[in-house]
Amino acid sequence: MTAIKTYPISHFSSLTAADLERVWHWRNQSEIRRNMHNDAPISWQEHLSWFEKLHSDESRQVFVFKQNDRPIGVLNFSQRSKGELEWGCYLGETDVWPGSGLLLEIAALDYAAAQCGQLSLYAEVLSFNQSVVRMHEFFGYQPLPDRPGQMRNDEPYVVNVFRYELDEWRKNRTRVLARLPKQICAAADLIQFI
Secondary structure, X not given: OOOOOOXXXXXXXXXXXXXXXXXXXXXXXXXXXXXXXXXXXXXXXXXXXXXXXXXXXOOEEEEEEEEOOEEEEEXXXXXXXXXXXXXXXXXXXXXXXXXXXXXXXXXXXXXXXHOOOOOEEEEEEEOOOHHHHHHHHHHOOEEEEEEEEEEEOOEEEEEEEEEEEHHHHHHHHHHHHHOXXXXXXXXXXXOEEO
């Protein structure tokens, strides 16, 4: 008897006060902080201030990433300039469905492409975060000139900058997804923003 393959239902819902403690713990994980521009631990008060500012800033949107109703990460957007969204993400849990990082990438591009008036998606990646640099390259982001970085663990780094023209994503989505494992494509069909 052949087993029926199941794929996670990935949905993204706006960050609420009920999510605050979990997201604060995620943001303070060393694995997450080390890939952020600011890698200092975040106090509870700083986290609450961030949440308050977020609610008064219509140019920003933060989603909690849930798989089969289990919170596992964050996807965020900010209006960088007219027609351009900047995005970032992280997985706060480690025991997640394989390919969850790819689903975040697909969700970010799909969300941005569905927003009226958005022309491009912008991303910054610290140069030592090579898995994300390679993922952006695989998906077809265009590299922009690097920005100066700083020092992290006594090593210099730069900020790799990328842009994806959303018309290109609309044209290339099927082709890009066809290069991914079939289970990722099947799971991508179950992504929802609610």
